[in-house]
Amino acid sequence: MDAGVIAITPWRLALALAFSLVAGGCSLWLKLGLGRDILVGTVRTVAQLFLMGWVLGVVFAADSLWLVLPLFLVMAGAAAHTARGRVREKAVAFAWPMYGAMTAVYLLVTITVTGAIVHAEPWWKPQYFLPIGGMVLGNSMNSVALALDRLFSDLHARAAEVEMRLCLGADAAEASADVVRAAVRAGMIPSINSMMAVGLVSLPGMMTGQILGGSDPSAAIRYQIVVMLMIVGATALGSSLLTLLIRRRCFGPGDRPLLR
């Protein structure tokens, strides 16, 4: 299948660094102050992907559930950590429920795709499970971060409205229902928008990778359709569950709002 792949030699890979130099040049020219970030980002991209390439080589060769599952958990932990870092709220502790819920939801979605749709044998076959799991995590991480950031900012901005409802006899869920809806919508909209643009504006990563790897485009698009639908489902499930779970932590005993 990969007979058509043109290998990138180390020298030609080094040539790609010219793009980072262009970005650094723009930063210098316009005094953007991004030089350091571009440098760190370039080094991390190269190092992390080489490391992942090596790890995947080991895991593919071992072909063991007891390597696939821990690697998925590490990836889920990194996704939760990254999403946590993007949310500015520090008054409510939510790192652990976030990690737990993200792992559970995205594990379930990934197993459903590899086991029930792709029919990989076994369901955890690393060549399928890890790339698909990675795509679920990568996309959902952004949606969760957007949803939670919106949840917290709206609970601050609309605190008087939430309190008004509480004072009229609403419980915490009723008082914050509008805020929760807005947060989940904020988390879901990017993946819905990407469904609108796929195939017209962009050729997404998995499909591109398969086509570059020599796959028949008609097979590649089927995978991409599964991936797009999987991402919408995963972001909806992840944003909804996380938002509802963490909303509970924004109220103290007696349905007392903790954010004002």
Next chain:
Amino acid sequence: MSHLALERVRFAHPGGRTVLEDADFTAERGSFTVLRGPSGAGKSTLLRLLCRLEEPQAGRVLLDGADIRAMAPAALRRRVAYLQQTPVVVAGSVRDNLLLPFSFKANAGLPRPDDARLRQGLAGLSAADVPLEQEAATLSVGQRQRLCLARALLTGPEALLLDEPTSALDPDSAAAVLAAAEDICLDRGVSVVLVSHTEFTPRRVTPQNLHLEAGRLAWTPA
């Protein structure tokens, strides 16, 4: 037995200033209490403690002698209504706003008022001229304040906590709201605690005056 009470309450904002230190306070059923004090003394916090929007670090808050922590929060807040300083309305008509409390599970057992009762509620607050169909967002601040008061009264509270209800109102609207508060106290036997930054000249009630400053509560002569 007192109706509303604080018993040796201590409250400080998280990581900050102490608002109440060992504070005691009682209000009899049907009484009218006026709470004064310098800006930032914690007058609003005291009201919020009474309906459990804040939790004391020490001491107890009592309603009819019972610790409010033992009560379902929605049931407590139906009995002790708190009116915020800035009136908050939701998108929709005046009617939608007045009926908002009846959309909550805890109020499912209460009879849903008809239009005649809603109009009667507004008329009792000198707001009979406000049509039920009007968008609430288009009301003046004074009208919104009266709408919020009417809404709070529809569920039949036994105590009313008013947080500077006249601070943003013109003199006529302010007088109407304060007169309504006195009527509610005298005619319905509702205990009223009024936080006021301005002089309050009672029309019908004989208020008890409370002063809060530097964490201490003290009764003052009328």
